[in-house]
Amino acid sequence: MQTQLVPLAAGELNPLLPHTVEIVLSLVVFGILFFAVSKFVAPKFEEIYTERTKAIEGGLAAAETKQAEADAKLAELEKQLADARHEAARIREEAREQGAQIVAEMREQAQTEAARIVDHGKAQIEAERQQAVTSLRAEVGTLATTLAGRIVGESLDDDERQSRVVERFLADLEAGTPGSGVN
């Protein structure tokens, strides 16, 4: 069994002690990188950020304006629609009233006409009846006289007498007391 103690090849190195060139080099390299980045890189990234934020905000504002416009237009259209509905209802109501009025007028007219026709008819009938009564009376008188003359054989040529008899007869007839006549 062997035991070996192996020291490091080089002398005792203390890694905490700095290589001065490295200190300077790291500062120089970092410094150059920092200036390059803050001149060429960081402003561009910031610019992109700003532009994008602006674009998004602008888009939002535009969308809001559009939305407001659309809302206004919709309200207007709805108002117009309501007006149109109202108008239509009004016209319908008016038409209904007019219709009713027309019907009433026509009915009245028809009734008047009917009454007129009826009156006219009645008058005509009355006139015709009067005419018939007059002619009948004349005829009946002649007939009766002729007949009576034949039957009685009495001369009835006396017109005055004849007329008187007939009148009496007819008057009796009208009074409803037949039989009290000449015979």
Place this chain on the structure above:
Amino acid sequence: MSGIGSVIIRSEGGEGSGGESFHAPGPADFDLPAIGGGHDTFSMFGQDFVAGVTKPMLQIVLAGVLVFVFFYLASRKRAMVPGKLQFVGEEAYGFARNSLGRDIIGSHDFARFVPYLFTLFFFILLNNLFATIPFIQFPTFSRSGMVYGLALLSWVIYNAVGIRKHGFLGYLKLQCVPSGIGGPMLLLLVPLEFMSNILVRPVTLALRLFCNMFAGHLLLILFALGGEYLIVEMGGAYAPVGVLAWVLFALVAFLEILIQFLQAYVFVLLNAMYIQGALADEH
């Protein structure tokens, strides 16, 4: 530190007697040679350093270039509807801007610090991820010097921001004198606050990042080399243990990715919080 520097290996009788003894990885593994094979060194702090361009030095430059190129390409088009590259870039920028900047510093002051925080986060993140990226596989910030630079910068920035806003004495009062406390307690608290808010912050900031990267990489080297040694040099009954070491290597490597991200995040988060504290009106 000396504990890391040596390790004891017991090897049984005949087995592995032909192989070399195991060299445990240590700080020397982070002291990479100069590229091109130069062997010049210079001495500082009583220690020899490699004089020349080393791998982490190239890495930190590469990271700077890559971060800039990526985000430059991602931000170039500025399309209103982003493509894939721009989308990724914007998400990354938005992450640093909103969760590291705005949410911590507050919406009033954060804008001017966003480039700093954004750059810092992705610069550290990529340098940390280098530890995992194949063929690079070395965390830049396992070199303490690299971290000290950034920690120093952070310290200068948050103090400068505070002094600019409150004036030198006003800022010192803000950081060192807790509000609502008076009398002799202040004798105790003011030095403590000064220590913790002014002196210790950059040190902890640097050590946290450096030690995490250093230890994580050391652990991975240990699993990789130890597994190799067990399989190749010792073999036999030790081989399965070596395989297990490699399995653990893979698992720890995934854990390391998480740590690499977290350390970058924490470093920048603390930066933002220090700045916020320096800007605060009362605390």
